[in-house]
Amino acid sequence: MDEILQYLERHRESFEEDLCALLRIPSVSADSRHRGDMRQAADWVYGQFTSMGLKAEIVETAGHPIVYAESPPVAGAPTVLVYGHYDVQPPDPLDEWVSPPFEPTKRDGNIYARGATDDKGQMLTHVKSAQAVLATTGKLPVQLKYIIEGEEEVGSENIESFLDDRREQLACDVIVISDTSQFGPGRPAITYGLRGIAYFELRLTGPKQDLHSGTFGGAVTNPLNTLAKMLAALVDGAGRIQIPGFYDDVVELTDTERAQFAVLSFSEQSFMRQIGVEGVSGESGFSTLERRWARPTCDVHGFWGGYSGEGAKTVLPCRAGAKFSFRLVPNQDPVKIGRSLEQMMRALCPPGIKLELIDLHGAPGVLVPLDNPYMSAAASAVERGFGTTPVFIREGGSIPIVNAFKAKLGADTLLLGWGLDDDNTHSPNEKFCLADFHRGIKASAALWDELGKLNA
Amino acid sequence: MDEILQYLERHRESFEEDLCALLRIPSVSADSRHRGDMRQAADWVYGQFTSMGLKAEIVETAGHPIVYAESPPVAGAPTVLVYGHYDVQPPDPLDEWVSPPFEPTKRDGNIYARGATDDKGQMLTHVKSAQAVLATTGKLPVQLKYIIEGEEEVGSENIESFLDDRREQLACDVIVISDTSQFGPGRPAITYGLRGIAYFELRLTGPKQDLHSGTFGGAVTNPLNTLAKMLAALVDGAGRIQIPGFYDDVVELTDTERAQFAVLSFSEQSFMRQIGVEGVSGESGFSTLERRWARPTCDVHGFWGGYSGEGAKTVLPCRAGAKFSFRLVPNQDPVKIGRSLEQMMRALCPPGIKLELIDLHGAPGVLVPLDNPYMSAAASAVERGFGTTPVFIREGGSIPIVNAFKAKLGADTLLLGWGLDDDNTHSPNEKFCLADFHRGIKASAALWDELGKLNA
Numbered sequence: 001m002d003e004i005l006q007y008l009e010r011h012r013e014s015f016e017e018d019l020c021a022l023l024r025i026p027s028v029s030a031d032s033r034h035r036g037d038m039r040q041a042a043d044w045v046y047g048q049f050t051s052m053g054l055k056a057e058i059v060e061t062a063g064h065p066i067v068y069a070e071s072p073p074v075a076g077a078p079t080v081l082v083y084g085h086y087d088v089q090p091p092d093p094l095d096e097w098v099s100p101p102f103e104p105t106k107r108d109g110n111i112y113a114r115g116a117t118d119d120k121g122q123m124l125t126h127v128k129s130a131q132a133v134l135a136t137t138g139k140l141p142v143q144l145k146y147i148i149e150g151e152e153e154v155g156s157e158n159i160e161s162f163l164d165d166r167r168e169q170l171a172c173d174v175i176v177i178s179d180t181s182q183f184g185p186g187r188p189a190i191t192y193g194l195r196g197i198a199y200f201e202l203r204l205t206g207p208k209q210d211l212h213s214g215t216f217g218g219a220v221t222n223p224l225n226t227l228a229k230m231l232a233a234l235v236d237g238a239g240r241i242q243i244p245g246f247y248d249d250v251v252e253l254t255d256t257e258r259a260q261f262a263v264l265s266f267s268e269q270s271f272m273r274q275i276g277v278e279g280v281s282g283e284s285g286f287s288t289l290e291r292r293w294a295r296p297t298c299d300v301h302g303f304w305g306g307y308s309g310e311g312a313k314t315v316l317p318c319r320a321g322a323k324f325s326f327r328l329v330p331n332q333d334p335v336k337i338g339r340s341l342e343q344m345m346r347a348l349c350p351p352g353i354k355l356e357l358i359d360l361h362g363a364p365g366v367l368v369p370l371d372n373p374y375m376s377a378a379a380s381a382v383e384r385g386f387g388t389t390p391v392f393i394r395e396g397g398s399i400p401i402v403n404a405f406k407a408k409l410g411a412d413t414l415l416l417g418w419g420l421d422d423d424n425t426h427s428p429n430e431k432f433c434l435a436d437f438h439r440g441i442k443a444s445a446a447l448w449d450e451l452g453k454l455n456a
Numbered sequence: 457m458d459e460i461l462q463y464l465e466r467h468r469e470s471f472e473e474d475l476c477a478l479l480r481i482p483s484v485s486a487d488s489r490h491r492g493d494m495r496q497a498a499d500w501v502y503g504q505f506t507s508m509g510l511k512a513e514i515v516e517t518a519g520h521p522i523v524y525a526e527s528p529p530v531a532g533a534p535t536v537l538v539y540g541h542y543d544v545q546p547p548d549p550l551d552e553w554v555s556p557p558f559e560p561t562k563r564d565g566n567i568y569a570r571g572a573t574d575d576k577g578q579m580l581t582h583v584k585s586a587q588a589v590l591a592t593t594g595k596l597p598v599q600l601k602y603i604i605e606g607e608e609e610v611g612s613e614n615i616e617s618f619l620d621d622r623r624e625q626l627a628c629d630v631i632v633i634s635d636t637s638q639f640g641p642g643r644p645a646i647t648y649g650l651r652g653i654a655y656f657e658l659r660l661t662g663p664k665q666d667l668h669s670g671t672f673g674g675a676v677t678n679p680l681n682t683l684a685k686m687l688a689a690l691v692d693g694a695g696r697i698q699i700p701g702f703y704d705d706v707v708e709l710t711d712t713e714r715a716q717f718a719v720l721s722f723s724e725q726s727f728m729r730q731i732g733v734e735g736v737s738g739e740s741g742f743s744t745l746e747r748r749w750a751r752p753t754c755d756v757h758g759f760w761g762g763y764s765g766e767g768a769k770t771v772l773p774c775r776a777g778a779k780f781s782f783r784l785v786p787n788q789d790p791v792k793i794g795r796s797l798e799q800m801m802r803a804l805c806p807p808g809i810k811l812e813l814i815d816l817h818g819a820p821g822v823l824v825p826l827d828n829p830y831m832s833a834a835a836s837a838v839e840r841g842f843g844t845t846p847v848f849i850r851e852g853g854s855i856p857i858v859n860a861f862k863a864k865l866g867a868d869t870l871l872l873g874w875g876l877d878d879d880n881t882h883s884p885n886e887k888f889c890l891a892d893f894h895r896g897i898k899a900s901a902a903l904w905d906e907l908g909k910l911n912a
Contacts (some may be wrong), residue, residue, distance in 0.1 A: 029767075030765065030766055030767030030768065030769065031765065031766055031767070032766065089769060089770075089771075090763070090765060090769055092763070092765070093666070096665060096666075153767075153768075153769075154767050154768060155768060181671070195670060197670070197770070199768045199770070201768075206733060207731040207732055207733055208731060208732025208733075209552060209731075209732075209880070209883050209884055209885075210549070210552075210882065210883040210884065211731060211882070211883060212853065212881045212882040212883065213753075213755040213757060213781065213783070213882075214651060214653070214783060214851070214852045214853025214854055215637070215748065215851070215852050215853050215877060215881065216731065216748065216852065217748070217753040217755045217783050217852060218695075218738050218739065218747040218748055218751055218752075218753035218755075218783060218852065219736055219738045219744045219745075219747040219748045220731060220733065220736060220738075221733070221735070221736065221737045222755050222756060224687075224755075224756035224757070224758070224759060224778075225687065225688075225690075225691065225754070225755065225756050227684070228683070228684045228687035228688045228756065228759075229688045231680075231681065231684035231688075232681075232684045232685045232687075232688035232689070233688070234681075235681065239674075272808075275663040275664060275665075275667060275672065275676060276663055276664025276665070277662060277663050277664075277676065277677070277807075277808040278807070278808065279677070279806075279807025279808045280675055280676060280677065280807060280808050281677045281806050281807050281808060282674050282675045282676075283674065288675045289675075291674040291675040292671065292672065292673070292674055292675045295674055296674075297669075297673040297674035298681070299669040299673045299674075299678050299680075299681065299772050300678060300680035300681050300684065300761075300762065300773075301669060301680070301762050301763050301768075301769055301770065301771050301772075301773065302680070302761060302762030302763040302764045302769070302771075302773065303680060303684075303759055303760070303761060303762065303764070303776075304759070304760060304764040305756075305758060305759060306756065306757050306758030306759065306779070307546070307548070307757050307758040307779060308758045308759070308760040308777070308779070309486065309487065309546060309548070310486055310487055310488065311485075311486030311487070311610050311816070312486065312610060312611060312655045312657075312757075312779065312781075312816040312817060313486065313545060313546055313757055313758070313779070313882070314545075314653070314655070314757065314781060314854075314882060315545075315757050315758075315882050315883070316755050316757075317756075317757065317758065320759075321764070322680075323762070323763060323764070323768065323769070325669065325768075325770060327669070327670060327673050327674060350735075350737045351733075351734070351735025351736060351737050352728075352733040352734065352735045352736050352737060360767070360768040361768060395670070395671070396670045396671050396672065396673060396674065397668065397670025397671050398670055398770075421671060424665070425668045425671065426666065426667070426668040426669075426769070426770060426771050427665050427666040427667060427668065427771070428665055428666065429665075
């Protein structure tokens with residue numbers, strides 16, 4: 001192992017240069033104008049694998065390509081599937097970035113760029129660890145299979161058919177994903193729970209064109225007033241979502257979990273300082289951590305309609321739209337919730353308005369059992385990489401693929417978070433701590449070693 | 457009068473060419489990028505007056521200039537002040553125009569362009585009528601004073617100080633404005649009532665920047681959810697506005713008025729066809745005409761916030777905003793309503809959200825007494841111009857200046873509408889019927905004649 005550690009030490013700079021090279025590629029999967037950049041990012045990842053001698057392949061899909069690679073089988077040792085994604089969120093609002101989103105910039109120990117932590121930086125730790133092991137010992141203690149996809153930020157729509165097509169080839173004992181956060185700086189976490197999501201776009205159409213609000217106002221149903229009513233109806237004053245049956249299948253927090261969350265050194269004051277607010281709100285009866293990790297939510301992500309320019313335009317607009325989603329917890333079913341939502345919206349839709357509800361994507365929540373040997377191996381590996389034992393937490397975000405892996409490959413997922421809550425994921429000035437990048441590579445190398453000790 | 461009518465006949469084409477010349481100037485007062493076009497439009501109107509031998513002047517203001525012109529006093533005859541505006545609404549959404557908004561285009565008897573009916577076309581009828589009278593008889597039967605301003609679409613902010621500064625110069629017996637509509641094609645109307653307006657912009661700020669809705673959703677107050685709640689709270693399910701005290705000063709419709717409205721041949725079916733909706737809604741207990749003409753309203757004109765691009769972005773946005781206004785009826789006070797609105801909004805504002813409410817402009821409603829000689833003169837003039845007696849109606853729109861004229865010059869206003877409800881005022885494909893343009897010029901010439909018969 002010392003050889004490997006020395007190799008990691010010697011290659012800190014070249015690893016960072018490789019990370020910057022990938023971050024420079026604006027691989028925004030949601031925006032079709034970046035189709036070419038998506039291809040370039042896939043090619044770059046493919047090159048990483050081939051250059052370290054792994055068998056690799058760029059797999060075409062109906063959307064953006066998947067990069068697949070694998071190392072030779074290791075008799076008696078488990079097979080480990082590593083999942084990550086090379087696509088990123090759109091960078092807007094652009095004017096709020098201190099340095100441009102696709103010009104990676106080092107400041108105070110961090111690398112700033114869209115995708116730094118989600119997920120290019122974290123994903124790369126599991127690539128560089130294998131490179132180090134291969135370069136020093138010539139072989140890996142476990143068989144590694146990599147799926148690096150390009151549609152995670154748009155709902156991973158084409159990965160499921162890939163899993164179906166390659167079921168035998170992808171057979172594995174455990175899955176490793178680093179796309180989550182530590183609990184705090186220097187407090188690495190293993191995430192055993194994730195929230196699901198049900199994401200929708202609602203489009204309302206009123207009159208055939210914009211009208212004068214003086215001549216017509218009061219007698220013509222206004223799509224913007226209507227959209228506000230519909231969005232407002234989704235959540236009550238106590239933060240409870242009003243879709244009929246929404247809470248029916250919710251797995252409530254256990255007293256043990258609530259107790260574990262309560263002892264974590266979480267400061268609501270510093271949380272508010274971090275995001276720059278003077279107060280918080282949410283579902284009554286739950287703490288901030290509980291609201292973020294283990295309770296369902298409704299957030300409007302964007303709305304549009306009418307005049308937003310300078311001055312006052314007295315118009316009754318003909319169209320309005322909104323994007324919004326519900327974070328789900330086990331065992332809520334996004335499809336069932338979508339059906340109930342559509343019924344509710346149609347019931348609320350007044351005369352003179354046409355309604356279109358588009359289901360953009362959905363995935364249920366996840367709970368990984370804590371009592372399996374892979375989880376213990378991961379805990380040891382994280383301790384070897386970060387010099388401290390990890391805490392076991394849940395996360396508010398969604399990684400829909402984890403459900404697919406369980407369903408199609410029958411394997412649980414180890415969610416090893418190298419990021420931080422203030423990494424500005426999905427926001428301007430996204431960053432990744434470079435020390436954590438290197439600690440993550442070290443922990444990943446240790447993980448192959450720990451997992452190699454287990455029998456398949 | 458025959459001479460004048462022959463002159464009008466001979467000059468139909470040149471009048472239309474002049475109208476097109478003015479319509480080609482994109483004088484959008486709300487958009488500072490059009491400052492130069494505003495100046496050009498003012499110069500053009502100034503040129504109309506000087507070329508017909510009137511004393512004219514371009515009056516600078518804190519905003520866009522006012523064009524003022526006057527003819528010599530006529531002993532024993534009333535002095536008539538004509539008001540109009542050369543500014544127009546923004547043309548967006550541009551892609552919905554059949555022909556470009558500032559390239560006037562004739563189709564099926566109409567001229568299509570932004571400002572065609574509101575107010576360049578209607579305003580010009582009172583200029584061309586004077587040109588005809590002067591060219592044929594050498595003098596006007598009444599003294600005319602013209603105020604053509606450039607800020608009507610942005611709240612006429614600088615005209616009041618102009619009225620204060622020029623009180624003696626502007627002294628007049630009656631005011632004439634054509635910026636309203638006929639009741640229907642070939643059914644010219646004199647509008648004796650207008651709604652007022654109170655127009656606001658609401659800006660909400662939450663966290664210091666956009667956040668990941670998975671990591672933070674449920675525990676951080678979302679400005680978009682909050683804005684939807686606030687806008688939704690303004691109106692209840694019965695279409696009643698919920699601002700405390702909002703209806704306190706409302707002058708209710710008289711039974712006589714409701715009876716008059718009821719007998720007007722208004723078809724709700726054709727109204728719905730005209731605007732392309734399958735149903736309408738509004739304040740319970742009132743007809744569509746009553747809702748449009750004589751009841752207060754709340755319309756959201758635009759809202760913005762978060763992600764509105766392609767695909768799904770799971771963001772908790774940091775900012776949201778909306779523009780909305782209330783149409784007011786006599787005797788509601790926009791200032792009083794603004795104060796009450798702000799109290800209501802602040803009471804609704806949850807922890808973690810900062811609120812800014814901007815009062816963009818306001819004006820009370822108007823009711824002009826029907827029993828005065830000028831009203832009768834106007835009725836005769838409209839009949840001479842259009843060949844049919846006008847109907848007396850109210851209008852849902854606001855012309856704040858009418859209040860200012862009453863307050864500062866002590867004169868009532870004759871609202872002579874040459875436009876049509878389907879002229880697409882403030883919308884794409886705004887138009888003005890060319891036959892009404894010429895009938896309006898004829899009626900205007902007749903008006904100077906009828907008013908000339910009255911003693912000052």
